[in-house]
Amino acid sequence: MSQTKSAPKIAAKPRKRRPRIPYSKDEIAEIFQRFAVQRPEPRPELEHSNPFTLLVAVVLSAQATDxxxxxxxxxLFTVANNAKAMTALGEEAIRDHIKSIGLFRNKAKNVFAxxxxxxxxxxxxxPHDRASLEALPGVGRKTANVVLNTAFGEETLAVDTHIFRIGNRLKLAPGKTPDEVEERLLAVIPQPYRRHAHHWLILHGRYVCKARKPECEACVIADLCRAPEKTTDIPAELKLWDRPAAG
Structure with a gap:
């Protein structure tokens, strides 16, 4: 009687370990607490009046300044601030409005579509769900995250060049891809701060922790920062009018 050979076992892939970060939970909470004191209600710098104009502005912002x-x-939004009006406006007219923006032809095509x-x-x-947003022409994960966070209040985090740099430079969420940095940041940011973390990190990267020359003397987390580029251990004093009202 012949015996049936069992299929060879396939070794399970080892789970990828998250890199260790040089911060305690209390230090991470303190970092975001200071951001919260500095900017209690951060706002995006892209001008918009509703979820649709926000979506369009974010699509147009790729490789362009706010x-x-x-x-x-x-x-553009004066004549078309909703999807029906934008469709009626047409691709050619959209293109005429955004000629000053890089890649304006392709962006006009996407906005119209x-x-x-x-x-x-x-x-x-x-739509208020990721799958439907990412199915729209010209909309990827980063754009969907911005819309879900800013328009609908979800605890998402869109990793742009600023957040990617900060996650790696500060060793807070080191990663080789934006998705890795996003996953690791969301894993370490305390829940009370996840709603606004996206804007805090972008603004911090844009105005303080700059790519070429970080302005450490203006940094409110200088004493906590573990970046090799850091030039001071003294945190900037938070302005009195940036602090939440007592009580």
């Missing part, structure tokens, strides 16, 4: 996008969208999809499939409204 100031440049705001300059272009002021006229996503507006059509919103009208046809979502009643003209911006």
């Amino acid at each position: 100031a440049g996008v705001n300059k272009a969208t002021r006229g 996503l507006s059509q999809v919103l009208v046809a499939d979502h009643g003209g409204e911006v």
Whole structure:
């Protein structure tokens, strides 16, 4: 009687360990507490009036400055601040409004196409779920995260160049890809601070922890920071008017 040979066992892939970070839980909580004191209600610098204009502005912001996008969208949103109006405006007119922005032809195509999809499939409204957002033309994970966070209050985190740099430079959430940095940041940021962490980190990277020359003397977490580039251990004093009202 012949015996059936059992299939060879396939060794399970070892779980990828998260890199150890040089901060205690209390130190991480203190970092975000200071950000919260500095900017209690952070706001995006992209001008918008509703979820649709936010979505369009974020799509247009790829490889462009917020100031440049705001300059272009002021006229665009005056004539089309919803999906139906943007569809009626048409791709050519959209293109004329955003000529000053890089990659404006492809962006105009995407804005027109996503507006059509919103009208046809979502009643003209911006959907409140990741899968539907990422199915829109020109919308990826980062854009979806911004919309979910800013328009709908979800605890998402969009890793742009600033957040990617900070996660690695501060050794707070080291990663080789934006997705890795996003996952690791969300794993260490205390829950009370996840709602606004996205904006705090972007603004910190844009105005203080800059790419070429970080302004450590203006940093409110200088004494906690573990970045090799750090030039001071003395934290900047938080301005009195940035502090939450007592009680």
